[in-house]
Amino acid sequence: MPKLGMQPIRKEALVKATIVEIGRAGSLDVTVAQIARRAGMSTALAHHYFGGKEAIFLAAMRHILSIYGAEVRGALAVAKTPEARLDAIILASFSAANFRREVISAWLNFYVLARTVPGAQQLLSVYQRRLHSNLLAALRPIAGAKAVPLAHAMGALIDGVYLRAVLRDGPPDGQAAIEMLRRYVAAELEGRPE
Amino acid sequence: MPKLGMQPIRKEALVKATIVEIGRAGSLDVTVAQIARRAGMSTALAHHYFGGKEAIFLAAMRHILSIYGAEVRGALAVAKTPEARLDAIILASFSAANFRREVISAWLNFYVLARTVPGAQQLLSVYQRRLHSNLLAALRPIAGAKAVPLAHAMGALIDGVYLRAVLRDGPPDGQAAIEMLRRYVAAELEGRPE
DNA sequence: AAGTTTATTGACTCGTCAATCAACAAAAAA
DNA sequence: TTTTTTGTTGATTGACGAGTCAATAAACTT
Numbered sequence: 385m386p387k388l389g390m391q392p393i394r395k396e397a398l399v400k401a402t403i404v405e406i407g408r409a410g411s412l413d414v415t416v417a418q419i420a421r422r423a424g425m426s427t428a429l430a431h432h433y434f435g436g437k438e439a440i441f442l443a444a445m446r447h448i449l450s451i452y453g454a455e456v457r458g459a460l461a462v463a464k465t466p467e468a469r470l471d472a473i474i475l476a477s478f479s480a481a482n483f484r485r486e487v488i489s490a491w492l493n494f495y496v497l498a499r500t501v502p503g504a505q506q507l508l509s510v511y512q513r514r515l516h517s518n519l520l521a522a523l524r525p526i527a528g529a530k531a532v533p534l535a536h537a538m539g540a541l542i543d544g545v546y547l548r549a550v551l552r553d554g555p556p557d558g559q560a561a562i563e564m565l566r567r568y569v570a571a572e573l574e575g576r577p578e
Numbered sequence: 579m580p581k582l583g584m585q586p587i588r589k590e591a592l593v594k595a596t597i598v599e600i601g602r603a604g605s606l607d608v609t610v611a612q613i614a615r616r617a618g619m620s621t622a623l624a625h626h627y628f629g630g631k632e633a634i635f636l637a638a639m640r641h642i643l644s645i646y647g648a649e650v651r652g653a654l655a656v657a658k659t660p661e662a663r664l665d666a667i668i669l670a671s672f673s674a675a676n677f678r679r680e681v682i683s684a685w686l687n688f689y690v691l692a693r694t695v696p697g698a699q700q701l702l703s704v705y706q707r708r709l710h711s712n713l714l715a716a717l718r719p720i721a722g723a724k725a726v727p728l729a730h731a732m733g734a735l736i737d738g739v740y741l742r743a744v745l746r747d748g749p750p751d752g753q754a755a756i757e758m759l760r761r762y763v764a765a766e767l768e769g770r771p772e
Numbered sequence: 773a774a775g776t777t778t779a780t781t782g783a784c785t786c787g788t789c790a791a792t793c794a795a796c797a798a799a800a801a802a
Numbered sequence: 803t804t805t806t807t808t809g810t811t812g813a814t815t816g817a818c819g820a821g822t823c824a825a826t827a828a829a830c831t832t
Contacts, residue, residue, distance in 0.1 A: 387779080426780070499605060500604050512742075623810060789816105797809080799807085
């Protein structure tokens, strides 16, 4: 009963299964068999479509990154003032879609993956640069000379909040994270604009 | 040529070798054989002294945590004002001993380990609670009601800076990290003390 | 109708690795 | 001196997992 045009469907199923399995395992110690089983196919098929485990991981990473990117882009498009743009980035970073256990766990493990796999390292660098330039663009008009260090600090703070969310038991508290970021921005901007 | 009293010596060698190997590999995908070889002994001996791989990892984690803890304690002991205590924590967090590639890499991977191994989870929780209460004690007199959220944010920021240091190629820049933390504290405290 | 491309899997290979064990050696205790 | 404790390793076991392959079948092409 083989139907044609399965490739994209299978690939997507594998990518989603990978994220779920990494979330469950809490690490990259996930077998191709586990991923394939969850995606409802044999391991051979997974290899057939992706060629290897590393490619599956990279595709999963690309998937998460692209969802996040799309959300940020969408939110920025409707934001008119620099303040609104800054807030849009913060909100997107901790939205229900991104700030979920599974996704956070995957994120953490992609950092680990980036230490070994050049492709992962590169993907993560792209994400960081994009975040930084988005932050900078929003901050420049309202933070003056402070913009650059502030953007760096915000990036690190966002990553840190993600990291800490991994350890907690319950569901991650996106609202608290958003308030933490907003409070910091407010504190920095409230002083003299230099 | 077996000498007596080897146990502590062997254990320490294994712990140090573990940290080095995790740093090299950039992940927990490190074999007992690699660790044992670097520590100058057979894999059987490593198992003999620790009983298993997990115990070796936990010992390595305890080692890093205890060095960090000792450094913070030492710095706090000589700091007399709340401001000095706060700065002492910041300085210790990014000291040359702690803010090194190997150690940072180990740190990141211990976060991953904590998702799977209850013992690791517990160790990390202890560290986080201690850091939080140290920060809180220093902040309370100078930050008033802001102290609690500020302590949380600083903890997250420190972790975030660590996380980002992992990705960069060159040696981590402790000085820049210290300045980022100081600027953060300054910005938050500069407003009305509420 | 014959041939080609796409989908799919069970079975297999090959390597790796944690853990165990039997055996040997030296010091300490008896 | 015999026995026990401590240190040490090479060799082996047993499990698991990534990747390959041959085989089967449905759909599309000519």
